[in-house]
Structures are given as structure tokens and as C-alpha cells.
Amino acid sequence: MRELRDLARDVRRHPWAPDVLLVGALLLWVVITWTGAGAGHFVLGVVQVLPLLWRRREPLVAAAAVALVCLVQVAVTDEPHPANVAVPIAVYSAAAFGTRRQSFTVMFLGLAGALVAAFDWRLRFQPVSQQLVVIAFQAFFLGMFVLVAWVLGDVVRRRKAVVARLEQQNAALARDQAQRARLTAQSERASIAREMHDVVAHSLAVVVVQADGALYAARRALSEPPAIGADRAALERAAQTLETLADTARTSLADTRRLVGVLRDEDSDVELAPLQGLAHLEDLVQRVRDSGVPVHLAVRGRLDDLAKEVDLAAYRVVQEALTNVMKHAGPHASADVDLLRTPAVLLVRVSDDGGRDDHRPPHRGDGAGNGLVGMTERVEVLDGTVHAGPRSRGGWEVVATIPTGRHDGIPSSSSEQKESA
Incomplete structure (x- = not known):
């Protein structure tokens, strides 16, 4: 089996080699049958066989040349020639390697040649009625040769067309897979970018706010008259601030190392998302409270049975919103976090x-960021919506609505309703 595949590959690589071998074998056949015949017999056979060298590249031209030599044969002799085997080969080649129009042209030409040969090769000394029977038999016999050769060639042509279409489909499928791989890689990069932003932005916001608080406490202690109680209170506030800074930095560093570790290890089965979710919501709120921003948390409904994607998206929305409160809200700002679970x-x-307003200088923002964009992307992937904007009575508000349906590759109920509509 392997030898046959290697032979087929060699034939596709050198398509002229089988034609040379075929013509050589036919010429040998002409030489063998030439014994005892005249020189014209030999020349006629050679000229009738040689056009088959072009049967793949120019099948119609090769068939026309064979037909022309056959007409010469009819004119000079009334007997069949061993080289006439070139006729069904030319018909087969036109059907296999030519266009459909060319194959039909050569087929009808071959049938006409079979009828002419039947008339030319009849036994003239027989009665007319017997001659007609012989002509009909020979025409049918020679025509069957032509039709069988054409059918075989047409089958080969159809098979080549099917293989060509399959190759085109495979190429299109390969392009589609490559495009899907690129889109998947882009999606993964976007997801990783959102994770890095959520991890680093929130932690750095806490660090900056705590650093501002420590600086404010230190300068206030320095500006007051020396007093043991005042110094001790300032030192306590500075110590608490530095402790919060250290804890926040450690958490951020651990999450960042985890993300980078997953990216480096191709075989790692650890999920890209940090091990955070609504189960850590109290810790998140407490860190913000420790930074000096009062936060009121209200949770209504069960949150422990949410899908992983919904749980993480909700946590990231709260994290990003509280980060923006610490970064952009005014001094002595307070925040409310409200989660409501419905069916x-x-x-x-x-x-x-x-x-x-306060004498404490407000924190200056770092310009336009990607927090709201990443938050929106997370929620929209789950068929949810996000609204963020100023409140009429002052302050800022972020409202996210996330469907709690299935998110394991099966469309949620809202998506199914949209599709059915």
C-alpha cells in the first residue's frame, strides 16, 4: 500500500513519465507487428501513436491528430492497424484531462470513426445483406470500445473534480481554523489584559490612597506642637497604613505571579482568572474601608450557587467600581454596594x-483608563448590561445586570429568546 502511494506521488510529480512509457510500449507493439509488412505500415503506426505524448496537456489536439491519421489509414488501406489502439486511449485522455465539452467532442468523433471503420473493414465479397450485418456488428463493437474508454475517462475527471473541491474545502477550513485561532488568541489576550488591570489597578489604587493618608498623617503630626499623645496617635495611623500597604502589595504580587506563571507554562491546567469571587467580597470591602472610604454592603439572595463566570464578573464590577471611588471621588466619600439575586x-x-471638600488634597486621577471598558466587556460576554454615570444628587453610580442562566458554552435564556424571536 505504501509503495502504491509512493508511485502515485511520483506520477503526480512527473506526469510526462507515464505517457513516455505508454508511447514506448505502443511503438514496441508497432515494431513487433511490422514484421512482414511494408514501410508504410510502420510509418502509419508511428505517426498514429506519437500524438499520445500530448494527451494530458493538449487532449483535444492529440485526439484530432490520431483521428487525422486514422482518415489517412482509411484512404490507403482497408484493414485495421495494431496502432488503432491509440483511438480509445485518445478518447479516454480527452474525457479524463480535457474539459467536458472537449470530452463530448472527442466521444462523438470516436463514434463517427467507429462507423467509418466498420464500413471500411467490411468484407466486400459477401452479399449486401451480410455486409450490413457485419457493418452493424463492427460498428457496435468499435463504438462500445469508444464509449467504455469515454466512461472511464469521465469517471477519472469527476473524481479529480471532487478531490479538487475537497482540497479547496480543506484549504478554506484551514484558513477558518487559523482565523479562529487568531480570534481566540486575541480574546485570551483581552481577558488577560482585563485580569491584569483588575489586579494591578485596584491594588495600586489602595496603595496610592493609603500612601496619601500616611503622608497626610505624617505632615499633620509634624505641623502640630510636640506632644506625646499626638505623636503616638500619628504613629499608630502610620503603622496601620503601612500594614494595609504591605497586605495589598502581597496580594497583588501573588495574583500577578499566578497570571504570569500560567502564561509561561503551556501545559498548566490552572485557570487564568485569579482565585477571587463574591466569596471574597467582604475582604474586598474591608480593604477599601481600611483605606479610609466607608462602604456599606448589602447582599440579598444566594450567591454561592452562581456560575463561575457570573461570580467573577460581579466581583470584578464591584472591585473596579470601588477602585474608581477611591481614585476619583472627593474626600470623605462613602460608597454603597448592593447585590440583588433574582431567579x-x-x-x-x-x-x-x-x-x-476638605483641607486634604484630593487624589488626582491617572487619566482615561480601561476599567469601565473591561467591566463592560466582561458583562456583555454573559449577555448582561452595564450602566455607569453620575447621579442626579451627586456622586457616581455603576449598575450591572448579569443573567444567571447557563454560561458553559450554551446560550443563556435571553440569547435563546432573541434567537427564537
């Missing part, structure tokens, strides 16, 4: 009152 959706609402 259909999980409603997440984070709002702040905007704070009020």
Missing part, C-alpha cells in the same frame, strides 16, 4: 456620594 439576573449596584 433571572444578578443586579450589582455600586454608588458613592461624591465626598465633600
Whole structure:
């Protein structure tokens, strides 16, 4: 079997080699049958066989040349020639390697040649009635040769067309798979970018706010008259601030190392998302409270049976919203975090009152970021919606609505309703 595949590959690589071998074998056949015949017999056979060298590249031209030599044969002799085997080969080649129009042209030409040969090769000394029977028999016999050769060639042509279509489909499938791989890689990069932003942005926001608080406490202690009680209180506040800074930095560093470790290890089966979710919501709120922002947390409904994607998306929405409160809200701002679980959706609402003026310098934002964009992308992937904007009575509000249906590759109920509509 392997030898046959190797032979087929060699034939596809050198398509002229089988034609040379075929013509050589036919010429040998002409030489063998030439014994005792005249020189014209030999020349006629050679000229009739040689056009088969072009049967693949120019099948119609090769068939026309063979037909022309056959007409010469009819004119000079009334007997069949051993080289006439070139006729069914030419018909087969036109059907296999030519166009459909060329194959039909050569087939009808071969049938006409079979009828002419039947008339030319009849026994003239027989009665007319017997001659007609012989002509009909010979025409049928020679025509069957032509039709069988054409059918075999047409089958080969159809098979080649099917193989060509399959190759085109495979090429299109390969391009589609490559495009899907690129899209998947882009999606993974976007997901990793969102994770890195959530991990680093929130932690750095806490660090910056705590650093501002420590700086404020230190400068206030320095500006007051020396007093043992005042110094001790300032040192206590500075110690608590530095402790919060250290804890936040350690958590951020652990999450960042985990993400980078997964990216480096191709065989790792650890999920890309950090081990965070609504189960850690109290810890998140407490870290924000420790940074000096009062946060009121209200949870209504069960959150322990949410899908992993919904759980993480809701956690990231709260994290990003509280990060923006620490970064952009005014001094002495307070925030409210409200989670409501319904049978259909999980409603997440984070709002702040905007704070009020104080002698403490407000924190300056770092410009336009990707937090809201990443938050929206996370929720929209789950067929949810996000609204973020200022409140009429001051402050800022983020409201996310996340369907709690299935998110394991099966469309959620909302998506199914949209599709059915």
C-alpha cells in the first residue's frame, strides 16, 4: 500500500513519465507487428501513436491528430492497424484531462470513426445483406470500445473534480481554523489584559490612597506642637497604613505571579482568572474601608450557587467600581454596594456620594483608563448590561445586570429568546 502511494506521488510529480512509457510500449507493439509488412505500415503506426505524448496537456489536439491519421489509414488501406489502439486511449485522455465539452467532442468523433471503420473493414465479397450485418456488428463493437474508454475517462475527471473541491474545502477550513485561532488568541489576550488591570489597578489604587493618608498623617503630626499623645496617635495611623500597604502589595504580587506563571507554562491546567469571587467580597470591602472610604454592603439572595463566570464578573464590577471611588471621588466619600439575586439576573449596584471638600488634597486621577471598558466587556460576554454615570444628587453610580442562566458554552435564556424571536 505504501509503495502504491509512493508511485502515485511520483506520477503526480512527473506526469510526462507515464505517457513516455505508454508511447514506448505502443511503438514496441508497432515494431513487433511490422514484421512482414511494408514501410508504410510502420510509418502509419508511428505517426498514429506519437500524438499520445500530448494527451494530458493538449487532449483535444492529440485526439484530432490520431483521428487525422486514422482518415489517412482509411484512404490507403482497408484493414485495421495494431496502432488503432491509440483511438480509445485518445478518447479516454480527452474525457479524463480535457474539459467536458472537449470530452463530448472527442466521444462523438470516436463514434463517427467507429462507423467509418466498420464500413471500411467490411468484407466486400459477401452479399449486401451480410455486409450490413457485419457493418452493424463492427460498428457496435468499435463504438462500445469508444464509449467504455469515454466512461472511464469521465469517471477519472469527476473524481479529480471532487478531490479538487475537497482540497479547496480543506484549504478554506484551514484558513477558518487559523482565523479562529487568531480570534481566540486575541480574546485570551483581552481577558488577560482585563485580569491584569483588575489586579494591578485596584491594588495600586489602595496603595496610592493609603500612601496619601500616611503622608497626610505624617505632615499633620509634624505641623502640630510636640506632644506625646499626638505623636503616638500619628504613629499608630502610620503603622496601620503601612500594614494595609504591605497586605495589598502581597496580594497583588501573588495574583500577578499566578497570571504570569500560567502564561509561561503551556501545559498548566490552572485557570487564568485569579482565585477571587463574591466569596471574597467582604475582604474586598474591608480593604477599601481600611483605606479610609466607608462602604456599606448589602447582599440579598444566594450567591454561592452562581456560575463561575457570573461570580467573577460581579466581583470584578464591584472591585473596579470601588477602585474608581477611591481614585476619583472627593474626600470623605462613602460608597454603597448592593447585590440583588433574582431567579433571572444578578443586579450589582455600586454608588458613592461624591465626598465633600476638605483641607486634604484630593487624589488626582491617572487619566482615561480601561476599567469601565473591561467591566463592560466582561458583562456583555454573559449577555448582561452595564450602566455607569453620575447621579442626579451627586456622586457616581455603576449598575450591572448579569443573567444567571447557563454560561458553559450554551446560550443563556435571553440569547435563546432573541434567537427564537
